[in-house]
Amino acid sequence: MQGKIIKQISNDYTVLINNEEIVCKARGKFRKLGITPLVGDDVLIDLENNYILEILPRRNSLIRPSIANVDQAIIVTSVEVPEYSSNLLDKLITIIEFNNIKPIIYFSKLDLVSKEEKDKYQDIMTYYKSIGYDVFDNYNDVKEVIKDKVTVLTGQSGAGKSTLLNHLDNNLNIKTDAVSYALGRGKHTTRHTEFLNVAGGLIADTPGFSALDFNELTNTDIRDNFIEFENYKEYCKYQDCMHSEEEDCYVKKMFLEGKILKSRYENYLSFIKKRWNMKISASFLSMKEDRMQELDQTTIDYLHVDVMDGEFVKEKSISNEEMALKLKDVTKPLDIHLMVKDVKSYIDFYKDLNPKYITFHYEATSNPMEIINYLKSLNIKVGLAINPGTPIDSILSYLDQVDLILIMSVYPGRGGQEFIRDTEHKLNKLNHIRKIIYLNYKIEVDGGINDKTINNVSDADIAVSGNYITSSSDYQKQVSILKGDITC
Numbered sequence: 001m002q003g004k005i006i007k008q009i010s011n012d013y014t015v016l017i018n019n020e021e022i023v024c025k026a027r028g029k030f031r032k033l034g035i036t037p038l039v040g041d042d043v044l045i046d047l048e049n050n051y052i053l054e055i056l057p058r059r060n061s062l063i064r065p066s067i068a069n070v071d072q073a074i075i076v077t078s079v080e081v082p083e084y085s086s087n088l089l090d091k092l093i094t095i096i097e098f099n100n101i102k103p104i105i106y107f108s109k110l111d112l113v114s115k116e117e118k119d120k121y122q123d124i125m126t127y128y129k130s131i132g133y134d135v136f137d138n139y140n141d142v143k144e145v146i147k148d149k150v151t152v153l154t155g156q157s158g159a160g161k162s163t164l165l166n167h168l169d170n171n172l173n174i175k176t177d178a179v180s181y182a183l184g185r186g187k188h189t190t191r192h193t194e195f196l197n198v199a200g201g202l203i204a205d206t207p208g209f210s211a212l213d214f215n216e217l218t219n220t221d222i223r224d225n226f227i228e229f230e231n232y233k234e235y236c237k238y239q240d241c242m243h244s245e246e247e248d249c250y251v252k253k254m255f256l257e258g259k260i261l262k263s264r265y266e267n268y269l270s271f272i273k274k275r276w277n278m279k280i281s282a283s284f285l286s287m288k289e290d291r292m293q294e295l296d297q298t299t300i301d302y303l304h305v306d307v308m309d310g311e312f313v314k315e316k317s318i319s320n321e322e323m324a325l326k327l328k329d330v331t332k333p334l335d336i337h338l339m340v341k342d343v344k345s346y347i348d349f350y351k352d353l354n355p356k357y358i359t360f361h362y363e364a365t366s367n368p369m370e371i372i373n374y375l376k377s378l379n380i381k382v383g384l385a386i387n388p389g390t391p392i393d394s395i396l397s398y399l400d401q402v403d404l405i406l407i408m409s410v411y412p413g414r415g416g417q418e419f420i421r422d423t424e425h426k427l428n429k430l431n432h433i434r435k436i437i438y439l440n441y442k443i444e445v446d447g448g449i450n451d452k453t454i455n456n457v458s459d460a461d462i463a464v465s466g467n468y469i470t471s472s473s474d475y476q477k478q479v480s481i482l483k484g485d486i487t488c
């Protein structure tokens with residue numbers, strides 16, 4: 001039998017089947033597969049045992065609030081208690097847009113602010129309307145957009161989601177409560193997600209939250225879901241412009257001319273520029289004359305030593321002895337990247353240079369664990385690298401064994417390649433996994449990194465950059481640009 005989950009309270013799912021509500025449990029197989037049934041899911045039910053047997057394909061879903069298959073999300077945005085946060089509003093809009101759900105904005109508690117402040121919020125509301133969103137501050141108007149639609153309410157705890165529902169239907173009597181700041185964050189009055197029949201549509205009240213993550217969204221996803229940029233981007237000089245520091249960026253021009261709301265553009269920059277902590281590992285492979293000392297004196301964090309054997313990769317670097325000579329006087333920690341087949345013998349040479357990391361390629365050996373253990377026995381931090389064609393899934397079992405994962409954003413051993421865009425998803429995935437299972441590995445990215453592509457790798461901790469630094473007459477300037485200390 002097919003039905004729809006309309007309510008969840010811990011492990012109990014209320015499923016609506018032919019207008020009848022049946023409380024079901026989820027089959028154990030979902031947990032094993034890492035799938036959680038969501039309110040809004042269309043499901044197949046075993047009516048004898050009241051089990052959810054199967055979740056039908058979702059049209060869309062959100063993590064917070066956790067819900068599936070909705071047409072639209074009303075973002076309840078309070079202007080006072082909790083105070084207005086344009087940052088949270090823009091973050092929610094971006095995430096909801098990304099998930100192919102229509103965002104609708106509802107401003108609550110305007111009755112609590114002065115006339116001047118109210119005017120300020122009217123201007124903000126006008127801006128969001130001008131870029132194409134439905135914006136309301138009156139619940140009567142909301143009634144019109146929920147008819148025949150599946151809607152979810154979202155927003156901070158205490159913003160007034162349940163209050164809005166009670167206004168939409170006087171018979172509901174959902175519990176609402178004043179916001180408590182005893183714990184420094186609003187308490188959550190609504191504790192579960194539930195669909196209700198309101199004003200001719202289905203609408204879900206959800207628990208509020210006090211913090212929100214972008215989770216799987218990359219910087220380009222964020223950029224592409226700031227909808228007003230769409231009108232301007234074709235006039236940017238660069239097709240893949242991130243609208244931050246690039247020259248001749250039309251979006252930035254529009255912002256400077258007041259066509260884009262200040263808070264909106266600033267929030268965007270804060271969303272994509274998590275760059276303040278980026279470490280730079282400088283590769284000197286393409287350095288023409290010997291300016292090693294000069295590079296060593298810049299604010300780079302590591303020296304990236306590319307070692308190529310002509311076997312694992314086509315190219316061959318200078319001999320080990322010549323490399324050792326080159327590195328003899330440098331002071332920066334060495335970040336050694338072995339693009340070689342006979343990993344162990346190279347480790348035996350480079351271990352004597354007192355490196356911080358030695359990174360080898362997953363593709364180079366049939367027994368990565370043996371190399372990992374060998375490096376550990378030498379007290380050297382272990383790095384594991386993967387080529388552009390190798391998925392993260394193939395190294396999952398090593399993530400808790402290594403200190404660093406190096407994601408190649410070009411094919412190793414060939415110069416002058418462009419940054420491969422799929423890299424962003426890999427970095428993002430690694431960052432996500434690290435957060436949810438509390439691992440400590442560093443994430444490094446190597447290939448095609450320059451002042452533009454650095455904006456796409458904010459999920460990395462360390463960016464390797466070679467040509468961009470060493471082709472310049474001013475090494476320090478390039479490093480400072482990469483670190484976000486100065487703009488170009």
Ligand SMILES: Nc1nc2c(ncn2[C@@H]2O[C@H](COP(=O)(O)OP(=O)(O)OP(=O)(O)O)[C@@H](O)[C@H]2O)c(=O)[nH]1
Pocket residue numbers: 076108109110111112155156157158159160161162163164175176177178179187188189190191206207208209
């Ligand atoms: N003055 C005023 N108070 C409001 C308004 N909307 C909500 N409130 C009050 O704000 C408090 C929180 O409202 P709720 O509706 O419980 O908030 P919520 O978003 O459902 O919160 P959670 O369930 O915790 O996520 C209650 O005391 C409401 O009476 C409004 O427009 N004006």
Ligand SMILES: [Mg+2]
Pocket residue numbers: 161162163175176189190205206207208
């Ligand atoms: Mg509530």
